[in-house]
Amino acid sequence: MPIQKRCTVVGMTRLNPTTYWMVLEVGKMVEELGLRAGQFLHVACGEGNLLRRPISVALAYPDEPEDTAALIFEVKGEGTRWLSRRQAGDQVDVIGPLGNGFAVEQGGRYLLVGGGIGVPPLLGYGECFQKNAVAVLGFRSADRVILADRFQACCEEVYLCTDDGSAGRHGFVDAQVRDILEKDQSFTAVLACGPRPMLKNVAAAAAEFGVPCQVSMEERMACGVGACLGCAIQMADGTMKHVCKDGPVFDAEEVDWNV
Amino acid sequence: MSEREKRFDCPEAAGGPVCTPEPERARISGSETVRPEKKSFAVDQSVTLAGVCMKNPVVVASGTFGFGREYGQFYDLSELGGICCKGLTLHRREGNPPPRIAETPMGILNSVGLQNPGVDAFIEHELPELRKHELAVIANISGSTPEEYGVMCGKLSAAGVDLIEVNISCPNVKAGGLAYGTRPELAAEVTAVAKAHAGTVPVMVKLSPNVTDITEIARAAADAGADALSLINTLRGMRIDVRTRRPILRMNTGGLSGPAVLPVAVRMVWEVHQAVDLPILGMGGVSKGEDAAQLMLAGASAVAVGTACFADPYAPVRVRDGLAELAEEQGLARVAQLTGGVLPW
Numbered sequence: 216m217p218i219q220k221r222c223t224v225v226g227m228t229r230l231n232p233t234t235y236w237m238v239l240e241v242g243k244m245v246e247e248l249g250l251r252a253g254q255f256l257h258v259a260c261g262e263g264n265l266l267r268r269p270i271s272v273a274l275a276y277p278d279e280p281e282d283t284a285a286l287i288f289e290v291k292g293e294g295t296r297w298l299s300r301r302q303a304g305d306q307v308d309v310i311g312p313l314g315n316g317f318a319v320e321q322g323g324r325y326l327l328v329g330g331g332i333g334v335p336p337l338l339g340y341g342e343c344f345q346k347n348a349v350a351v352l353g354f355r356s357a358d359r360v361i362l363a364d365r366f367q368a369c370c371e372e373v374y375l376c377t378d379d380g381s382a383g384r385h386g387f388v389d390a391q392v393r394d395i396l397e398k399d400q401s402f403t404a405v406l407a408c409g410p411r412p413m414l415k416n417v418a419a420a421a422a423e424f425g426v427p428c429q430v431s432m433e434e435r436m437a438c439g440v441g442a443c444l445g446c447a448i449q450m451a452d453g454t455m456k457h458v459c460k461d462g463p464v465f466d467a468e469e470v471d472w473n474v
Numbered sequence: 475m476s477e478r479e480k481r482f483d484c485p486e487a488a489g490g491p492v493c494t495p496e497p498e499r500a501r502i503s504g505s506e507t508v509r510p511e512k513k514s515f516a517v518d519q520s521v522t523l524a525g526v527c528m529k530n531p532v533v534v535a536s537g538t539f540g541f542g543r544e545y546g547q548f549y550d551l552s553e554l555g556g557i558c559c560k561g562l563t564l565h566r567r568e569g570n571p572p573p574r575i576a577e578t579p580m581g582i583l584n585s586v587g588l589q590n591p592g593v594d595a596f597i598e599h600e601l602p603e604l605r606k607h608e609l610a611v612i613a614n615i616s617g618s619t620p621e622e623y624g625v626m627c628g629k630l631s632a633a634g635v636d637l638i639e640v641n642i643s644c645p646n647v648k649a650g651g652l653a654y655g656t657r658p659e660l661a662a663e664v665t666a667v668a669k670a671h672a673g674t675v676p677v678m679v680k681l682s683p684n685v686t687d688i689t690e691i692a693r694a695a696a697d698a699g700a701d702a703l704s705l706i707n708t709l710r711g712m713r714i715d716v717r718t719r720r721p722i723l724r725m726n727t728g729g730l731s732g733p734a735v736l737p738v739a740v741r742m743v744w745e746v747h748q749a750v751d752l753p754i755l756g757m758g759g760v761s762k763g764e765d766a767a768q769l770m771l772a773g774a775s776a777v778a779v780g781t782a783c784f785a786d787p788y789a790p791v792r793v794r795d796g797l798a799e800l801a802e803e804q805g806l807a808r809v810a811q812l813t814g815g816v817l818p819w
Contacts, residue, residue, distance in 0.1 A: 216547050219508040219787060242505040265732055265785055266577050281504050308508065310787065435575040435722070437582060438784045440547070442540040444560075444589045445575035455568045455589060460544075474571065 216248065217313055217440060221306045225283065230361045233290045234332065235299045236273075238283055244312060245282035250275045252339020253316030253408075253431060253464060256286060257439035259308040260294035267310065268294045269436050269459070271408075273335035274342070287335035287361070313439050314463050317429050323403035324348065326395065326426070327370070328388050328417050330409025331355065334362055336431055337408055341369045349402075350374070351391045353409065357382035389416035396424040404429055407467075418467035428467035434458045449474050509549075510788050515798040518808040521555070523753050523776045524676035524702035526636050528555035528610050531809055532766065532794040535757050535780030536561050536614035536639060536680075537586065538731075541600035542607075548787045553794070556610030558639055558704075558755075558778060559596065563615070564622045566592040576713045576722035581732035581759075582781060583711050585725040588616055593626045597633040614639040614680070620667040627671035638675055639755075640668045640700075642691075643682030643707035655682035655707070658694035665698035676701035678755060681746070683735075684710050688742050689749035696750040703746060704755035704778070706739045732781040735759045740772045747773020747814060761789055763796020770797075770812040 226238030244250040252275055257267040274285040290299050301307060317340060319325065325344060327337040330353040341348050342365075350366045353376040360382055366373045374391050375383025384391055392405070405421040407414055408431035421428035436446040441460030448456050449471040456462065456469075519530040533556035534545075540560050542551050551557065569589025576583040591599070596613070604611050613635040617623040623640060630638055642664055643655035654660045661679070668677045679695040681688055683706040692703055708729025713722045721727070739758025747754060756774025760766050761782035769777045777797075782789035801809045 219548065220505050221508055222505040240505045242507065259785065264577070265580060265582060265781070266575075267785060306505075435573040437575045437584070437781075438538070438544070440544040440787070442544040443538055443575075443584070443784060444540075444569065444586050445584060447569065447572045447574055447586075447589070449571060453568065 217310050219310050221308050224301050224303050224305045224307060227302055231359060234361055235288055237286045240281040241284045242281055245275045246277045248312050250284060250312040251316050253336045254312045254314045255463065256309040256311035257313055258298060261297035264294040266437055267439060269439055271336040273338045275339060289332040310439060313459060317406045317464050324401060326402045326405045328392055328405060328407040330388055330413040333409030337406060338362055338365055340406060341366050346371050349395065351388045353388035388413060389420050392417055393420045396420060396426060400424050400426055402426050415472045418472065421467060429464050430467045430470065431463045432458055432465060510791050510795065513795050515802060517798050517801045517806060519798050521776050521810045523755060524637060524678060526610050526676065528776060530555040530794050531776040532790050533558055533776060533778045534783065534790050535778035538780035538783050542604055545783060545787050549791060551607040551609055553791050554609045555776060556612055558612045558614050560590055561588050561614045561616050561641055562590050562593045562596050562626065563588055564593055564617065564626055571724045573722055573724055578713055578730065579734060581730050581734035583713055583723060583728035583730050585723045585728035593629055597629060601633055610636040612637040612639050614641050616641040620664050623664050624667040624671040627668045631673040631675045635675060637678055638672055639678045639680050639704055640664060641680045643680055655691060656685050658690050661691050662694040662698040665695045665700050669699040678702035678704050680707055681705040682707050683738055683742055689745050692746045692750050696752050700752060702753045702755060704757065705746060706742050706758045709735055709738065733759045733761055736765055740768050743769055743774050744772035744816065760793060763793055763800050766793050766797045767800050767812055771816040773814045775813050
């Protein structure tokens with residue numbers, strides 16, 4: 216059950232010129248409401264912006280005196296610019312926990328696939344699997360790379376890809392995913408988060424090798440709680456589901472990728 | 475390094491120590507759960523809309539509040555005067571393809587397109603849930619033919635809703651919808667059919683602002699037997715991404731709501747209140763008590779809060795309290811005394 220909370224910023228770090236790592240004190244949202252990575256908080260971004268911004272939770276830890284959650288976001292417009300100017304000690308108004316997060320099981324082995332700002336929500340999973348995950352991280356170029364060291368520290372292996380070849384493998388993550396799955400299909404599932412074309416290709420690669428795939432999707436959102444039906448995603452069976460309430464994580468197979 | 479610092483340490487962070495928690499500053503407040511404080515008022519907040527008594531004049535607008543389940547997680551729906559339920563059609567509808575939402579200056583555009591489970595599913599699954607709370611249940615219906623409106627009114631009347639809001643003004647569907655709301659003779663026909671099938675349940679016709687003269691449509695609905703009017707629905711609008719040159723909405727255009735439309739709503743309520751002798755549910759951009767008071771002074775008997783819920787789930791409760799506070803400040807015995815009280819120049 217979500218609540219509305221004014222949370223204090225306890226950490227604010229710039230990871231690259233447009234990406235920020237914000238740590239919030241979230242009361243007992245982790246222990247009592249089960250907030251976890253892959254879910255999102257709906258964050259009010261200043262007076263002039265009517266709508267909240269849905270921001271994925273990268274890490275969530277029970278803590279004293281309050282639980283903490285890390286939100287890693289990219290400055291894309293006025294709202295996120297406002298958010299990037301918050302400092303430790305400031306407060307932000309959030310609604311959460313919202314959304315479902317990835318469905319994972321204890322002892323499972325996972326292939327984490329992230330693209331750009333889709334990388335952060337996977338971090339909490341990498342850290343929780345303790346070396347039982349392989350990560351494929353894609354970025355536009357070397358100067359956009361974030362969190363690679365954190366994934367290195369917690370994953371069995373990390374493959375870096377960049378669109379321009381300035382770091383890691385030259386090309387998109389789905390080619391790397393194909394190479395990995397070709398040799399090793401022993402993953403419990405592929406967990407992917409990133410832009411829609413990337414998710415579509417990763418889903419196709421996973422399907423090719425018979426490995427289940429979950430994708431975390433984005434859509435323009437208003438209420439965040441399932442009331443307004445704004446953030447619709449078309450399903451393969453012709454129905455609509457909603458990113459805020461049914462997602463953001465969906466089984467890749469249920470999504471209609473051809474729209 | 476403390477445990478907390480280690481958890482949020484990022485070696486690649488650009489320059490300086492990373493994620494430095496500033497415990498002294500941060501400890502000033504920690505986090506606090508947001509809830510409006512419970513207030514009690516001496517002023518009588520009850521109102522009557524087309525014979526339906528509500529304990530306060532604040533209802534939530536159709537399409538912004540689902541069937542109450544989501545926001546019911548934040549507070550008891552009995553806090554509200556009533557709920558205009560998500561727009562229903564005779565059969566289930568999946569609605570329009572995404573993107574369906576675009577933010578605009580002090581407003582939002584939507585093109586949801588009446589996604590809903592259909593009138594029968596509403597009666598079976600949603601109405602019994604809503605009946606567990608004390609609030610007026612207002613069913614909102616759209617049809618693609620007058621007959622469809624009639625069938626739905628028959629079903630809803632038998633199921634026992636408090637009021638039927640006949641939507642003749644949805645800008646997001648191709649058949650029916652807006653066409654009925656922009657032509658007086660069609661508005662009259664739909665109103666008459668709805669009335670003929672609604673039995674004892676009062677019928678409120680929801681008007682479109684996308685017309686040259688809203689009083690024409692208001693008069694047509696009134697003459698055809700409407701028991702109340704609600705206005706305004708959203709204003710048609712458009713937003714374009716200048717880089718891709720694509721409209722943000724997949725349907726190109728959508729309906730504008732939010733604070734940006736409040737002055738239009740106030741003006742139209744005022745015009746309609748002068749033109750016809752029917753109670754009005756006023757809506758459009760209400761996010762605080764003062765906004766609601768403006769609509770009531772212009773002639774509304776009750777007000778609906780919609781888009782404001784997206785930013786603040788408690789908006790309807792705050793509007794209710796703000797309105798009561800304002801009425802008390804003005805020494806009124808009843809909030810309802812605001813209705814029609816504007817003193818035009």
